[in-house]
Amino acid sequence: MVSSVKALLSSVVDYAGLFPPAKLELQPAMANYAQYQTTAYNWMLGRFILPISRLQEFEQLLPDYPAQWLLSIIMTGDVQKAIAILKSLNNPKIAIASLEFPPLPATEIKNILPLIPPDVESFFEIPFNSDLQSYLPLLQHPRAAAKIRTGGVTVDAFPNFAQLYQIIFAFAQAQIPFKATAGLHHPLLSKHPVTSEPNSPIALMQGFLNVAVLAALIYQQKITPQIAVEILQETSPDNFHFTSDRLSWKNYQLNIAEIKSARTQFFRSFGSCSFQEPIDDLKTLKLLP
Template identity: 55%
Template sequence: MLSSVSTFLSAIVDYAGFFPPAQLSLKAAMANYAQYHASPDAWMLGRFVLPASHLEEFIALLPTFPLAQWPLSIVISQDFEPVLSRVQSLAAHNPAIALQALEFPPLTATEITALDLLPQVETFFEIPLDQDLTPYLDVLHHQGASAKIRTGGITAAAFPSAVQLYEFIFACAQAQVSFKATAGLHHPIPGEYPLTYEPESEVTTMPGFLNVALASALVYWQKITSEAGLSLLQEQSADQFLLTDSAISWNQHQLSLPELAIARKQIFRSFGSCSFVEPIAGLQAMQLLSKPEPQTRQELSSKKI
């Protein structure tokens, strides 16, 4: 594997198998995560994304899996302060839980300011793209928190345009606020893909996680114009990406290994995906990763396990 690939994509996929469109049972999602954690692809696996409302069920299932510690990103959707206190207490008393991140739905800037954030826990607030980003990002910068962008869903309308995506990335870089993406980034480069796993699923154009990550890094290092950044976000030709052991470039816009590592820490943190297999398979199709033995490339899909 190229050093540029391992540096730039390390722990980039937060596994969210419990969420649509996969929408597995919690037990099935946990089984997948444990399997991925023991696989050769574990270097690319980030946190296990879990709704706070299912934390007790998660704890009850822990003894059935061999994984000693679970790095969690907890999604809190309501009753923020009481739930935050409960999450903190449960995590503190269970050595199998490594509480690494919290994710919140869209809130007002005032509501974000009022929350007492947990120290040493990365906190992401979803930012609505149809509103002025500046007051949100100003608050996040002041709070030391991160942003979250929704990059897709189970309907075509859930996907932001390339312009919206670029404007968000640029605004985050300007405000010095890192972000994660959620949904819609199952594939390395953009293309026409099914919205769900149903046989007659509608197909729509989806963004690519390699494009988003690379555009974010180039914007962070001020190495790309707005016009070129928009073109990069829509680039569908794998041949236009040049990856060597020491750098990644697109259309003569190059980032060195140290620049890639810093960009992952300072701008694009990760993306949530209900599939871990598809991002890996996409990189294999681009010949950026070697293909493992067939029996190791599996993903549970049953909702009843």
């Protein structure tokens, strides 16, 4: 395994098999996550994304699986009650790593932040059309982070290049970690059906390599907005190079320490309803054995 690939993609895929377009039932999604932990690519696997509304069902199925569960909980309903339920969990197989919130008014986020347990990170979804400046000070809270939606099951759910690089630049400038969700199944910018249904519409989907490399270069203050657009528009794997001590896109380089820093401090992960699809594509690009 090339060290720079591993540094860039360690724990990068939060498995969201319960969500569209896969939309699996809980049991097969859990079986997948448990099986992925046994593969040679388990180092890429991050959290299992679980709605709080299905936590009880999850606990009932848990004895069937020997795996350890790193959970990211999708929060809905009464936040105070939900956090009390999470605090009462007492199972050595479960670790609550993060909470994920839907788009909320800034005032509501301000009220939620004091309720968050000190060892849990919270991702607040920030729509691209929101008043970003009203959210940035709140997201600088030690337990807060941002979440951006990079796709969905409709063509208009995919952000354009300007929306994406502008929000990532804003997060970097404010030192706010972020994760992405939806639409990043493939390494490089490319066109794909948005669902598995016949006659599905086709969307231009951002690549997770494009986004991960872009985020690292922005975080390390190595590129301008004009270059950011070029990276997001990159479709050729020949312009990305990974070696034992660095990665590069064209003439822009990051060493291993810079990559790890950007992943730890800035770009946390992306949610995907498929874990296998990103792996298969990386194998095709010869970035994975």
